[in-house]
Amino acid sequence: MKLLPTLVLAGGLCSVAALPLQAQQLRLPVMSPTVRMRQDFSTSYIELAYGRPSKRGRDIFGKLEPYGQVWRTGANSSTRIKFGEEVKFGGQVVPAGTYALFTIPDPKEWTIILNKDTSQWGAYDYRPELDLARVKAKPRTSNTAAESFSIMLENLQPAAADLTLRWDKVRVSVPIEADADARIMAQIQDAMKTDKKPYFAAAQYYYSTGKDLNQAITWLDESIKQQPSYYAYYWKGKMLQKANRNSEAAEAARQSLALVKQEKNEHSRDEYTRLNEQLLKEVKGKK
Incomplete structure (x- = not known):
């Protein structure tokens, strides 16, 4: 009978020792989940991949994401957009291919950037010399705040759509057209x-x-x-x-x-x- 507490104690010690290994195997909620989407567009498609951060009570533009600085336009790795065919992005010709999508927020006018380097984490290694296109867009203010950041294709037509970024009370859109x-x-x-x-x-x-x-x-x-x-x-x-x-x-x-x-x-x-x-x-x- 005296052996039982010893065995229980030994078992307890084994469980404690195993905790760090078990914790590494836990599947925890992702704070900024990755979104991947593919939309039929014109004679091909548009694909998007980005991390989707949440507001969580924070002031976003001008605070969390400072004005006048290059933003990864999402979370984690840089946001990627892929065009299956040549398009006009905000009026600028963009060949088929995959690009990093960066932005520079501003209270009056955003800059939307397509950059050739798609392998970056965030915008820490952003190089403007690799920009393919820079487009100006006017931000709009919504009455309600969006908790999670989102990128959507709105006003979808057979060969035209608006790429819309939305977070908090701010919405910014860029027209995309294909021939x-x-x-x-x-x-x-x-x-x-x-x-x-x-x-x-x-x-x-x-x-x-x-x-x-x-x-x-x-x-x-x-x-x-x-x-x-x-x-x-x-x-x-x-x-x-x-x-x-x-x-x-x-x-x-x-x-x-x-x-x-x-x-x-x-x-x-x-x-x-x-x-x-x-x-x-x-x-x-x-x-």
């Missing part, structure tokens, strides 16, 4: 030289962007020759309607309705039936 049309037109031109010509996709793009309707209709006819489909006939009808060729548009809608009856997917069948019936109503009695 998607030039790339898509180049893709179409190259693809039409191959054996697998994208007739349907090219026709839809021409229609949606207000380009040559006759060319779009010609491509749709080629698509229908290869594989007649209710959706190709429907879109041919829409293009003919836009070209004021209403009797031909009505005929295309009727052909689409005949084919859609064979569609096994109930939702697709109902949707294209509705669309074609609507198209017929719109062109009825029009020449």
